[in-house]
Amino acid sequence: MALNLLKKSDYPIMGYDVFNEKRSIFIGNGGKSPDNIEEIYENSDIIFLCLPSNNLVKKSIEDIINNGKKGTIIVDLSSTAPTVIREMYDKTKQVGISLLDSPVSGGEPGAIAGTLVLMCGGDKETFDEASPLLHYMGTSVSYMGKSGCGSIAKLANNMIAGCYLGAMSEGLAFAVKAGLDPETLFYAIKDGYAGSPIFEVKAPKIMSRNFEASARIAVHQKDLMNAVKLAEEMNVEIPMSKMVLDYMNEMEDLGKVSEDHCAIVQIYENNMGVVVKKQEVNV
Template sequence: MSLNLLKKSDYPIIGYDVFKEKRSIFKVNGGISPDHADEIYQTCDIIFLCLPSNDLVKSSIHEVIEKGKKGTIIVDLSSTSPTLIREMYEKARQAGISLLDSPVSGGEPGAIAGTLVMMCGGDKGVFDEVNPLLHYMGSSVTYMGTSGCGSVAKLANNMIAGCYLGAMSEGLAFAVKAGLDPEKLFYAIKDGYAGSPIFEVKTPKIISRNFEASARIAVHQKDLKNAIKLAEELDIEIPMSKMVLDYMNEMEDLGMVNEDQCAIVKIYEKNMGVEIKRQEFKVLNTQDKIEI
């Protein structure tokens, strides 16, 4: 996202990451990267945050409030609790600072291509001011309403995505248990009603046993926890999302929470006694090979 801002905007962009190698990449591409985020808090007019936890978002917004200038705009691109965002929106407003919640969807491919879907909440005038910058990172940018509405939209997005991942994993494990080749099944159904961008991206990762994270279970788990908390505040039940969260919690217990979100399939595999993988060649003799 930061590289797309660098390439497409005319603004000087200052970026900070806790990992030095990320800062080096940013610098090589023409960005300015200090050794501490304070320089960003103190000098930038618009500050984008993209952080993995509610606590980090809260502490970073507090830092901007304490060290930043009046009139600064904070845009939180993280998947943050709507309750927390609304709390911090009010604290920022009292300090003369604006806060937008603008979580994103589209994963690593969308971030690289600049085709993210962005859902925004906060003051409409502030949204209009930063909208052109958001379009450098996303192909779809929608104003959802007042503070927290973008975060609620993101929770709904990830509830649907999480339940889809669960249903996809269950269907694949079921098919393999019944004797089907998962790769043939993938090609057979990917263009039907069961197909989706998630199916097209994640199923090949599962079949090739590649669980390197482009979107970690830990982050999706956090979003579903936020959804459960908001559901409790609304006095409603979201049983499908709760079941998927239970499986993600089980992945945490197994030490796999930093794998890709599609690794949740391992719980379904364990429960059904199967492994969804590309089928190998079996050598019958030196001249003959067949697929099994």
């Protein structure tokens, strides 16, 4: 996302990451990466955040409040809990700083290609000001409503995606248990109602046993935890999402939370005593 901003916009852009190799890539593409992150907070008009936890987002926004300048726009691209976003929205508003919650969907391939889906919450005038930059990162940029609405849209997105991953995993494991070749099944049904972009990308990963993460279980797990918490606050049930979250929690217990989220198929495989993989061809 940072590289797309760097390559497509005419603005001078600074970037920071805790991993030096990421900063080196950014610098190698013409960006500036100061050693002190406060330099970014003090000198930037728009600050994009993309962080893995609610606490890190909250801490970073608090640091911007303390070190940033009045009129700064913060765009949180993370999947942050709506309650945290709304709390920080109120705090930034008090000091003349604007906050947009603008989580993304599309995974690593979408981030690289600049084809992400962005769902935005906050003040409409702030969204309108930041929108041109958001379009450098995504092909779909939607204003969802007041603060927190972007985060809620992302929760709904990942509830649907998580339940789909669960249904796909269950169906593939079931088919293998019943004696079908999963690759043959994949090509038979991928263009029907069971097909989707998730099926197109994740089923081949499963069958090749490639669980290197383009979307980590840990991140999806966090979103489902946030969804469960919000559902409890609203006094509603989300049983399918809870079931998928339980399986992700099992993957954490197995030490596999850094694998791709499609790796939850391993829970279904263990329960059915099968492995969903391509059949070996004997020559």
